[in-house]
Amino acid sequence: MFVEPHSTVLLSHASIAFLLYTDPGSGILVWQLLLAAFFGAMFYLRKVKDLIVRRRHRPRAE
Amino acid sequence: MNPSYGTRPVPASDSLTGQSIKATATFRDPAGRVLLLKDRVLRLVTSQGAQELRRFLDTNTARELLARGQIVQTKFSDTEIHELGLSVSEVGPLPNSSAALVVEHQRIAPRSFPYEWSPRMLHAAGSLMLDLAERPLEENFSLKDATPYNVLFNGPQPIFVDLLSFESRDPHDPTWLPFNQFVRTILLPLLMNKYLGLRLDQLLLAHREGIEPAEVAQACGLLRQFHPLFLSLVFFPHWLGKKRSNNNGSIYQQRKLSNPEQVRFILQRQFRQLRRQLDKLQPSGRDSEWSGYMTADRHFSEDYLQAKQSFVAEALESTAARKVLDVGCNTGHFSRLAAEHGASVVAIDQDPAVIDLVWKQAAANRLDILPLVVNLARPTPAVGWRNQECPSFLDRTRGEFDLVLMLAVLHHLLVSEQVPLPAILELAAELTSKFLLIEFVLPADPMFHSLVRGREELYCELTRESFEHFANEFFTITRAHCLTDTRWIYLLRKL
Numbered sequence: 367m368f369v370e371p372h373s374t375v376l377l378s379h380a381s382i383a384f385l386l387y388t389d390p391g392s393g394i395l396v397w398q399l400l401l402a403a404f405f406g407a408m409f410y411l412r413k414v415k416d417l418i419v420r421r422r423h424r425p426r427a428e
Numbered sequence: 429m430n431p432s433y434g435t436r437p438v439p440a441s442d443s444l445t446g447q448s449i450k451a452t453a454t455f456r457d458p459a460g461r462v463l464l465l466k467d468r469v470l471r472l473v474t475s476q477g478a479q480e481l482r483r484f485l486d487t488n489t490a491r492e493l494l495a496r497g498q499i500v501q502t503k504f505s506d507t508e509i510h511e512l513g514l515s516v517s518e519v520g521p522l523p524n525s526s527a528a529l530v531v532e533h534q535r536i537a538p539r540s541f542p543y544e545w546s547p548r549m550l551h552a553a554g555s556l557m558l559d560l561a562e563r564p565l566e567e568n569f570s571l572k573d574a575t576p577y578n579v580l581f582n583g584p585q586p587i588f589v590d591l592l593s594f595e596s597r598d599p600h601d602p603t604w605l606p607f608n609q610f611v612r613t614i615l616l617p618l619l620m621n622k623y624l625g626l627r628l629d630q631l632l633l634a635h636r637e638g639i640e641p642a643e644v645a646q647a648c649g650l651l652r653q654f655h656p657l658f659l660s661l662v663f664f665p666h667w668l669g670k671k672r673s674n675n676n677g678s679i680y681q682q683r684k685l686s687n688p689e690q691v692r693f694i695l696q697r698q699f700r701q702l703r704r705q706l707d708k709l710q711p712s713g714r715d716s717e718w719s720g721y722m723t724a725d726r727h728f729s730e731d732y733l734q735a736k737q738s739f740v741a742e743a744l745e746s747t748a749a750r751k752v753l754d755v756g757c758n759t760g761h762f763s764r765l766a767a768e769h770g771a772s773v774v775a776i777d778q779d780p781a782v783i784d785l786v787w788k789q790a791a792a793n794r795l796d797i798l799p800l801v802v803n804l805a806r807p808t809p810a811v812g813w814r815n816q817e818c819p820s821f822l823d824r825t826r827g828e829f830d831l832v833l834m835l836a837v838l839h840h841l842l843v844s845e846q847v848p849l850p851a852i853l854e855l856a857a858e859l860t861s862k863f864l865l866i867e868f869v870l871p872a873d874p875m876f877h878s879l880v881r882g883r884e885e886l887y888c889e890l891t892r893e894s895f896e897h898f899a900n901e902f903f904t905i906t907r908a909h910c911l912t913d914t915r916w917i918y919l920l921r922k923l
Binding site: 392393394395396397398399400401402405406408409410 | 602603604607608611612641642660664665666667668669670672679680683685689690693694697698701
């Protein structure tokens with residue numbers, strides 16, 4: 367790991383920021399994977415919910 | 429005969445040869461290269477890229493997008509690459525010429541870049557890209573990148589121009605790879621603009637690939653990071669990025685799910701999440717020092733405005749100008765007048781707040797106005813690789829207009845920017861191919877006086893006679909009209 371001076375134009379008050387070298391955007395990608403995992407689980411939860419709702423509304427046999 | 433895609437056909441391709449290359453617009457995409465000729469836009473595409481492009485253009489989604497003008501009109505040309513007589517020195521290494529094809533696109537001019545857009549324009553470009561990523565999902569296509577440089581503005585309407593960005597997607601892959609790019613180039617700049625008040629040109633001129641969450645985290649402080657939008661766009665990504673700084677590459681391994689229905693569900697949810705965040709970042713249209721300039725009673729009398737408007741309307745009629753540049757357009761009053769007279773208008777002002785207003789009104793009223801955040805005294809420089817990737821504003825616009833409007837702007841350039849009068853007139857003569865409509869303001873004018881701030885002696889020689897003397901170096905005076913004791917308006921024809 368090395369330290370890279372990273373000058374930024376936008377940070378007018380903190381003219382030089384020292385950031386530990388990180389893979390650019392990797393945090394966003396990890397966050398995206400977590401979201402995808404959450405949505406993936408949601409897909410099955412919705413299936414289970416639909417199944418329960420369908421069963422509830424199914425007319426009972428005499 | 430090759431098919432043409434879109435409602436407005438691009439020109440026939442039989443006269444492509446012999447035109448000189450003005451610029452190569454892209455070189456990053458291995459699947460193709462864009463060449464800008466004088467009036468035409470060509471794309472050289474590898475055979476593989478062409479195959480993918482044809483498949484996309486044959487989808488129902490592409491047909492709908494073309495009909496709505498959301499993607500650029502396109503035609504496969506009959507011309508072979510070797511017929512164009514291109515040399516490597518002109519355009520760089522070409523795709524394998526025996527296998528490559530020439531595609532012609534509708535020309536969108538002038539090109540504009542994200543750092544010249546107002547916040548609402550960047551928002552509209554982001555919204556378009558989300559549409560384009562999501563809508564072709566059913567037909568197994570999506571966007572492979574999400575940079576705002578793939579969008580241009582045709583008047584006020586955003587249009588996606590990089591059709592090679594559409595690729596077949598793996599129905600088992602739940603990851604939309606450009607997610608990261610979309611966040612960095614669209615959402616985070618809008619977030620910093622909306623909550624930290626930073627201008628887009630400050631952010632995007634220096635950051636081609638957008639902003640990192642770490643940079644936003646540093647600028648906004650810890651407390652603000654607990655705002656819900658900052659949590660998902662800044663805090664968590666920044667924290668997760670730091671946690672996994674000893675990268676072993678595992679996050680980049682492709683993930684596959686067996687159920688395509690689940691994959692589509694995940695992708696649609698991701699797009700919905702991004703859409704929600706984009707909606708929350710809708711610019712609020714803040715006021716600025718200049719946004720009430722035209723309506724402020726202290727500035728102008730009704731008679732003055734009426735006389736000026738009549739003169740401009742008459743000039744638009746008599747010159748029959750089709751392409752107009754409005755320098756220092758403010759809230760776009762005269763840009764709208766020119767657009768209503770049938771001209772295609774580029775309206776520039778240094779204030780993003782007024783450009784936001786002009787864009788909003790032009791989009792709502794479907795007026796052919798392209799508003800850009802450009803200060804003529806410090807026009808957008810050429811940026812990118814070898815300073816050739818994104819040409820300067822002046823290189824894109826020099827000689828492109830029949831009529832240049834410089835209304836109530838000359839004294840700002842003379843006094844605030846300290847640009848000599850002959851230099852201003854010389855630049856105006858470069859920008860216009862025919863006419864200049866300019867308002868001359870004498871130093872005795874109250875607005876001039878308020879800008880001078882005690883340096884009156886610098887402008888003691890600025891008279892109507894001296895103005896006309898310098899104007900005659902580049903133009904002939906076609907018409908002049910006195911608006912007030914201290915303001916004159918001139919229609920000049922280029923020599």
